[in-house]
Amino acid sequence: MHPAVSIVLFTSLSGAGYGALIWLGLLHGFGLLRLPPVLVGVFAVIAMVLVAMGLVSSTFHLRHPERAWRALSQWRSSWLSREGVMALITYIPAVLFAGALISFDEPPVYVQILGYVTAACAVVTIICTAMIYRSLWTIPQWHNAWTAPCFLAIGLAGGALIVCAFVAVSTGGSDVAPAAGIVALVALVGAALLKMGAWRASASATPQSTIASAIGMPQRAKSARLLESPNSAQNYLQKEMAFKIARKHALKLRRLVLLLGFVAPVLLLTIGILLGSWFGTFLILLSAGSGLAGTLVERWLFFAEATHKVSLYYGTEAV
Amino acid sequence: MTMLPASTEKKLGLVIDLDICVGCHACAVACKSWNSTGTAAPLSDITPYGAEATGTWLNRIHSFEVDDGEGGFTLHFPRSCLHCDDAPCVPVCPTGASYKREKDGIVLVDEDLCIGCGLCAWSCPYGARELDDGTGTMKKCTLCVDRIENDDLEEIDRVPACVKTCPTSARHFGDLGDPNSEVSLLVAARDGVALMPESGAKPVNRYLPPRSRHPERPSAPARARTEDTSGATGFLAWLDQALSD
Numbered sequence: 001m002h003p004a005v006s007i008v009l010f011t012s013l014s015g016a017g018y019g020a021l022i023w024l025g026l027l028h029g030f031g032l033l034r035l036p037p038v039l040v041g042v043f044a045v046i047a048m049v050l051v052a053m054g055l056v057s058s059t060f061h062l063r064h065p066e067r068a069w070r071a072l073s074q075w076r077s078s079w080l081s082r083e084g085v086m087a088l089i090t091y092i093p094a095v096l097f098a099g100a101l102i103s104f105d106e107p108p109v110y111v112q113i114l115g116y117v118t119a120a121c122a123v124v125t126i127i128c129t130a131m132i133y134r135s136l137w138t139i140p141q142w143h144n145a146w147t148a149p150c151f152l153a154i155g156l157a158g159g160a161l162i163v164c165a166f167v168a169v170s171t172g173g174s175d176v177a178p179a180a181g182i183v184a185l186v187a188l189v190g191a192a193l194l195k196m197g198a199w200r201a202s203a204s205a206t207p208q209s210t211i212a213s214a215i216g217m218p219q220r221a222k223s224a225r226l227l228e229s230p231n232s233a234q235n236y237l238q239k240e241m242a243f244k245i246a247r248k249h250a251l252k253l254r255r256l257v258l259l260l261g262f263v264a265p266v267l268l269l270t271i272g273i274l275l276g277s278w279f280g281t282f283l284i285l286l287s288a289g290s291g292l293a294g295t296l297v298e299r300w301l302f303f304a305e306a307t308h309k310v311s312l313y314y315g316t317e318a319v
Numbered sequence: 320m321t322m323l324p325a326s327t328e329k330k331l332g333l334v335i336d337l338d339i340c341v342g343c344h345a346c347a348v349a350c351k352s353w354n355s356t357g358t359a360a361p362l363s364d365i366t367p368y369g370a371e372a373t374g375t376w377l378n379r380i381h382s383f384e385v386d387d388g389e390g391g392f393t394l395h396f397p398r399s400c401l402h403c404d405d406a407p408c409v410p411v412c413p414t415g416a417s418y419k420r421e422k423d424g425i426v427l428v429d430e431d432l433c434i435g436c437g438l439c440a441w442s443c444p445y446g447a448r449e450l451d452d453g454t455g456t457m458k459k460c461t462l463c464v465d466r467i468e469n470d471d472l473e474e475i476d477r478v479p480a481c482v483k484t485c486p487t488s489a490r491h492f493g494d495l496g497d498p499n500s501e502v503s504l505l506v507a508a509r510d511g512v513a514l515m516p517e518s519g520a521k522p523v524n525r526y527l528p529p530r531s532r533h534p535e536r537p538s539a540p541a542r543a544r545t546e547d548t549s550g551a552t553g554f555l556a557w558l559d560q561a562l563s564d
Binding site: 061065068071077081217232 | 322342344347371373374375379380381384386388396407409412413415416435436437438442443450452455456512513514515519526528
């Protein structure tokens with residue numbers, strides 16, 4: 001599949017933003033952040049901005065962005081519509097959560113509940129995003145049980161790194177809340193394991209369709225090959241769904257994902273927490289940047305490596 | 320609107336005879352020609368006279384080399400929307416632009432509602448939908464709704480442009496939901512197949528597989544005598560016996 005920049009940015013940024021909202025809601029609720037409530041509120045606003053950047057980016061993928069509001073109408077059947085609706089709904093508790101934290105010196109108890117509701121809505125939204133892809137039978141690399149857990153885990157890991165960066169910056173590195181650090185390390189390891197599992201599963205999956213089944217002769221045709229394409233230049237289907245550049249470099253790029261997205265953040269975060277001081281803060285910020293870069297590469301690969309069934313009609317032997 | 324109807328009154332679709340299709344692309348050209356001016360218009364072309372000419376087509380003709388273990392054959396393969404019963408492209412549409420008509424099963428796009436997200440094209444295993452670069456909306460085969468329901472046309476012309484134009488009559492149009500329709504009888508007689516049935520989309524269109532290029536050579540029929548000579552007696556019986564050896 002063609003890895004459109006708009007969608008890579010959308011899923012990565014909004015995923016990390018929702019992840020940050022989830023951890024802010026939960027850690028604040030359990031009293032584990034040890035930060036002034038105002039700061040938690042400001043950080044929630046920053047996370048919402050990250051989400052908004054992702055959502056705005058997604059509209060650049062539309063050929064008629066002025067009609068984007070129409071996408072909220074078909075939530076009964078369409079995961080894309082559900083994603084849009086949930087993204088808006090999540091803003092309601094999130095804005096109230098951040099608003100209450102910022103406005104009250106001593107936030108009332110219901111703020112905690114708002115934080116939990118925000119976290120729950122954000123989880124559902126990330127899953128809706130993943131389901132857009134997971135529900136497509138045409139793309140075996142997406143149409144499996146790994147897709148949604150990977151999206152959620154990567155969002156949670158990215159969000160945890162961002163929360164660690166928030167805490168480190170606001171405390172000058174002297175007191176990175178241990179809870180945030182532990183959560184981030186666990187989320188990173190979990191996400192890395194899930195992603196490696198997904199890669200392994202898609203490598204060992206047997207293709208269900210062949211050129212023979214695509215042309216309606218699964219038994220009779222022992223084999224079939226494309227003799228003549230319908231068109232000389234690349235058409236929409238080929239540009240959009242028969243993207244092949246990444247597969248050549250897939251292994252190198254996967255190593256890059258593991259390195260940038262998981263190994264480097266784990267090391268930088270651990271050292272940063274242990275060191276403390278301004279240098280520790282710097283390392284923690286670096287870990288968040290590295291994690292986000294890794295997510296971008298991971299998401300680019302997620303699209304670029306995916307093979308669409310329609311490529312059978314353009315010469316791919318089995319999908 | 321993007322919910323699929325539980326059932327449709329008719330299942331209009333195409334039956335394509337791969338035995339006699341010669342891959343001339345006339346159906347694709349007729350489709351492009353009709354639909355460049357009809358309801359699906361425009362079907363944009365990008366640099367049509369340049370080196371990288373590309374554009375929207377609702378029907379494309381592929382050619383394959385098939386090894387059937389009997390010497391193989393060349394297969395010309397027209398590919399267009401199959402108007403699936405469980406069309407995956409309809410429920411994924413976030414705006415309600417994609418729909419399947421309850422009265423005849425035709426899958427259509429309301430281009431005024433289409434936001435050009437491309438998700439329906441992603442959901443289709445058959446490559447039936449193309450996002451038009453000129454209009455930014457999704458295009459697909461309409462089964463020429465503006466022909467088959469067009470009272471201004473002679474009745475004989477109220478068939479899709481591809482069917483009307485096919486020089487070998489390899490394309491047939493009708494109600495595949497009616498087991499007694501001409502197309503259904505044709506499918507039954509020729510063991511018509513659905514493409515990629517594993518998709519679960521339940522395509523309506525059927526393809527008639529090519530007849531074997533190497534039928535078993537019928538052995539020369541024994542020239543059995545047809546006349547009954549059992550009643551012969553005497554000389555005639557001796558003659559019959561002698562000549563029979």
